[in-house]
Amino acid sequence: MLTRPISEGNLLTEHNVHQNYRPDVDGLRAIAILGVLGYHAFPGEVPGGFLGVDVFFVISGYLISTIIFRSLEQKKFSFAEFYAHRIRRIFPALILVLIVSLLIARNVMLPNEFAVFGRHAAAGAGFVENFVLWRESSYFDVATTLKPLMHLWSLAIEEQFYLVFPIISWLAWRTRLKWPLLVAAIGLISFLVYVFSSPISAFFSPLSRAWELMLGAACACLAPKILAPKSAGRSFYGSSFSILGLFLIGLSFFGSLTTSLFARPVLINVMATLGTALLILSGPAASLNRLLLSTRPFVFVGLISYPLYLWHWPIFSFWTIIEGKSIDLTSRVLAVSLSLALAWLTFQFVEYPIRTNKRAKFRLATGLAGFMALAVALGLTAGHWGRHYDANIQKIIDAWDFAGYPEPPGAFHDPKYNFVSWRANTENEILLIGDSHAEQYINAIVASLNSSADRPSPQLMFYSVMSRFGIPQDLLNKIANDQAITRVVVSYFWSIKYGSPKIDYEIRCCGTGLFQTVGTKGGSSPSENEMRSLDAELEQLLTALRRDGREVDVILDNPFGSDLAPRSLVRRNILSGIQINAGVALSRAEAIERTEPYRSRVREIATRVGARVIDPMDSLCNDTGCPAITSDGFPVLKDYDHLSLSTLIHHVGYLNFLR
Structure with a gap:
């Protein structure tokens, strides 16, 4: 059984201001990870499931911006606490997945392949995997299916956002620039970069992805006004927002099965991200948020969504490498089951205990940073400690x-x-x-x-x-x-x-x-x-x-x-x-x-x-x-x-x- 839900607001007593726990946001995380899982396991049935990553970006932008904006407004923001909190949230499960992946790769990859994998492990641990993949994209690049850590590109973009946006927000606060103007300026510039960039650049560049995070930040600006009345979510408008939001996400995930309109990436990206924003702004009391997203199955999947995202792709990729071909339906179902089991174990025994430790939050953050540096070193030196084979x-x-x-x-x-x-x-x-x-x-x-x-x-x-x-x-x-x-x-x-x-x-x-x-x-x-x-x-x-x-x-x-x-x-x-x-x-x-x-x-x-x-x-x-x-x-x-x-x-x- 899972321990009680956790949120940005019930972990520790901190200087930074966190919002109250919203189970429907965990349910929205479940929608995102199920889309990604569906796309990787059954791409023909969930052709737009990869947009679950875009849903995650909007959620992250909303949650992080809420912390930053409220804390700065109340003059309580602490950079040290913010970054220590991010380290305790992100690093434990990632370190575990990286170490296990390095050990598996050492056995199933040839020495030259393992050396390349090591560079990706180092890039994943250093949160620059998006730049490495961006540089590698070419005619002679290997299949994405054969890159067990490719999915860390999205985590890299989020971490780059966590690193830069608090500083930009602090500067804006010091110069008394209003949050909506800051968010709109960054979002507009980013969206234009996204629209006019090459497909590869638009996919991997943090600048071309920032508009999705800024859409979440816009929700952080609007939510206090829209959701202030307790009855707002139960209103006709709140319920309509939630229904429309889920419809847009579902249409972006499955719409290309029935229409060619979704050959345009901008359209389906906007639909997925706008649908996410509508679900966030509809509030926890809105009909679908309350009756669907806040239910125990969705909250359960949402709570383990981060380790589930980390585990599922290496499992699919290593399975493919070992088989030497695309894995069959039975293997894909088993891979999904194994991913769920490892995600629950990781959350229950690694992620949750570290996140809720009240006594050593800064020491833990320092230690985790040291382990992550070790993962970088192991990746960069993989060519020297890989297995050796006969003539x-x-x-x-x-x-x-x-x-x-x-x-x-x-x-x-x-x-x-x-x-x-x-x-x-x-x-x-x-x-x-x-x-x-x-x-x-x-x-x-x-x-x-x-x-x-x-x-x-x-x-x-x-x-x-x-x-x-x-x-x-x-x-x-x-x-x-x-x-x-x-x-x-x-x-x-x-x-x-x-x-x-x-x-x-x-x-x-x-x-x-x-x-x-x-x-x-x-x-x-x-x-x-x-x-x-x-x-x-x-x-x-x-x-x-x-x-x-x-x-x-x-x-x-x-x-x-x-x-x-x-x-x-x-x-x-x-x-x-x-x-x-x-x-x-x-x-x-x-x-x-x-x-x-x-x-x-x-x-x-x-x-x-x-x-x-x-x-x-x-x-x-x-x-x-x-x-x-x-x-x-x-x-x-x-x-x-x-x-x-x-x-x-x-x-x-x-x-x-x-x-």
């Missing part, structure tokens, strides 16, 4: 790279074309054309050319064509007529070039979704007309390159898929750590089927124009299938579809004819 796992770690390939030494820009080139030879040049699946072969070709030191080596040039197969006509004519170019090698990721729906776009290299997703599930199969258009472009390109009998080689797709990617080659265990998932392989038939019908179309076109067709499956697969690990223990791939550097240097024999 076989280290090979997987070394191959695990989403950011590209190292450039072979001796690179220069060819003066004729300004192409990146190796080994100057103006009379004998090999041109490599394509996307990243051509770029991956640079190291293999250079290694092959370097092994033929007994005779002059041709010059290798690389030209990247990322969009379709088109090359500017003047450049294509120049290449086609250049007698020094004796051979052209064409390599694309043909399946993605043709828009294959068989590619798992959610986990393919380098984006922001689960395990480096590009951020989209991919579309349906390309139409026959679309494929014919691409066929025509490819045939035109190969025909032009084959002018005067020049040798042209077309490399088909290599085996690819999440089952061959390095992430699939390790098993993670919360107790025993990380082990190699031995015996992973893909059948040759399935590897080929993933590339069809585009593989057959490319082969047919290349054969028709007289180009040589090179099939990596012949070298990288055997009679039993396409193994994920080479005979010397290195992963065949370095991500979802690109070959590892070790494979390219030591196992791509199908390019030896270029020597």
Whole structure:
């Protein structure tokens, strides 16, 4: 059973003035955390539940501003007591979650992952996680699902508000600036910043989030006047406010299920925050506040909402990391249940006893600050005290790279074309054309050319064509007529070039979704007309390159898929750590089927124009299938579809004819 409800007004005898306990505000906290939980556990059913964080911002702005404004007005405000109170309120549960998360991460993360996690733990303990995530947001960022402490961005913004706003308010009070003017000025500037900022900046910047906190501060200014009469909340207007407020929050949480209006973030943010303000201003005696939000189930969830927020996301994230995929419905229900249990235990045995200790409030605050500094230090040094693994796992770690390939030494820009080139030879040049699946072969070709030191080596040039197969006509004519170019090698990721729906776009290299997703599930199969258009472009390109009998080689797709990617080659265990998932392989038939019908179309076109067709499956697969690990223990791939550097240097024999 929970101990009695606590509030800003019944903890201790302090100089600062606190308002009387409002159970309906705890019920409103319950609405907020249930929205966040619903979004993370069942995003399809609660698509706007993430706005629960915005509800929390308004509540925090209301409660904290009430303390600051009333205390300053009565000349009782104490900075020391205010910050000590915030430390006792925020730090205990956060320290516990950070320490437990560090211990779990040490076992289920690879050393390089754990070092990155440590930086996030330090940022969470230092309340700057929003800035760290803001800086990391890019094409090569990892999935949010794989960041167990990402949710601390909102706590960081609140703490930044707690740090700065009391000082601003004190200065305003000293200069006799009215609270409504202060709140309106900050809120208006912040809202304009929010509206005109990029989505990432609007999400993580404290300046673009301050308007939500100021909406709560506006409630602190209005509440004494609106709620002064005891019967105000029971009036028609009070009940109407509460009904409208809950309707707006519910519409922001669920409205996108039925209408496209909610594609505009500003609209749903305003609805959620305005609904919260209306519920606060309707007062504890308003119908919904009294009959719903103040009931024991809602108050219970509201009281544990802070530790519940802290626990639920690491549980979901670590579960996903261990499984190596998005967790199923049963696991999500279990994760929610575990989050509730840990939240109650944390509140009952950690948060509540520390918050209500009347004898050592400043000593406790000092000690908690010291523990938080220790958490920062542990996070920053995580790279030094993480687990160490044997050479076989280290090979997987070394191959695990989403950011590209190292450039072979001796690179220069060819003066004729300004192409990146190796080994100057103006009379004998090999041109490599394509996307990243051509770029991956640079190291293999250079290694092959370097092994033929007994005779002059041709010059290798690389030209990247990322969009379709088109090359500017003047450049294509120049290449086609250049007698020094004796051979052209064409390599694309043909399946993605043709828009294959068989590619798992959610986990393919380098984006922001689960395990480096590009951020989209991919579309349906390309139409026959679309494929014919691409066929025509490819045939035109190969025909032009084959002018005067020049040798042209077309490399088909290599085996690819999440089952061959390095992430699939390790098993993670919360107790025993990380082990190699031995015996992973893909059948040759399935590897080929993933590339069809585009593989057959490319082969047919290349054969028709007289180009040589090179099939990596012949070298990288055997009679039993396409193994994920080479005979010397290195992963065949370095991500979802690109070959590892070790494979390219030591196992791509199908390019030896270029020597």
